[in-house]
Amino acid sequence: MEKFRKALKNRVIFGGIYSVVVIAAVVVFFCRPELFEGRAPDFALGFNVGFFAGLEAVMAFLLVKYIAALRNEKKFKTLYVYENDERYRYIQSKIGGVGGNITLAGLAAGVVVSGFVDFTVFVTLLCTLLFTTLVKLSLKLYYSKKY
Amino acid sequence: MKTRIQELRKKNKLSQEELAAAVGVTRQTITSLECEKYTASLILAYKIASYFGLTIEQVFDFSETEEQ
Numbered sequence: 001m002e003k004f005r006k007a008l009k010n011r012v013i014f015g016g017i018y019s020v021v022v023i024a025a026v027v028v029f030f031c032r033p034e035l036f037e038g039r040a041p042d043f044a045l046g047f048n049v050g051f052f053a054g055l056e057a058v059m060a061f062l063l064v065k066y067i068a069a070l071r072n073e074k075k076f077k078t079l080y081v082y083e084n085d086e087r088y089r090y091i092q093s094k095i096g097g098v099g100g101n102i103t104l105a106g107l108a109a110g111v112v113v114s115g116f117v118d119f120t121v122f123v124t125l126l127c128t129l130l131f132t133t134l135v136k137l138s139l140k141l142y143y144s145k146k147y
Numbered sequence: 148m149k150t151r152i153q154e155l156r157k158k159n160k161l162s163q164e165e166l167a168a169a170v171g172v173t174r175q176t177i178t179s180l181e182c183e184k185y186t187a188s189l190i191l192a193y194k195i196a197s198y199f200g201l202t203i204e205q206v207f208d209f210s211e212t213e214e215q
Contacts, residue, residue: 087176
């Protein structure tokens, strides 16, 4: 349990650092828009700001949850049981495994189709497919040696 | 996997929540075990059996369990 408490403290520290950096970036974006103008299409800039703002909201929620757990023993134990529950972990590993395979299949289909439509999209999807496959293979090797 | 968890729990007048807290899992895990949707790990099976003062075989029926 002490290991989990330490892990929670680390999450709070890194989450806090992440939050400060993202909030600073968003503030700069809105206060000094001229710094970003012309560097990327408006849609991409808008997406980035929205994406990081959304991520920041999730991070703030998690930080509140972790800090509350660190201050309250009952909440800490509930969180510990939830995160270390074997069924929860089993579900997570299933999601990772099956989700990864579906993603690979989707990317492979996308590569084939985009080859007839747009070369840039084709290369982008191909690189993503290769990278995802490489990550999957590396993890397979790592866990095969570990267990 | 068939289990006697529900039967033993009722016999001991325990709620799913109480059993879950005693063996360190969530209530949903106990529900899934009772509904035969999830197969317990060896450690969890041991914890549950020990909690009721029984052996694993007396609580869990592994005879019809398929590989997952």
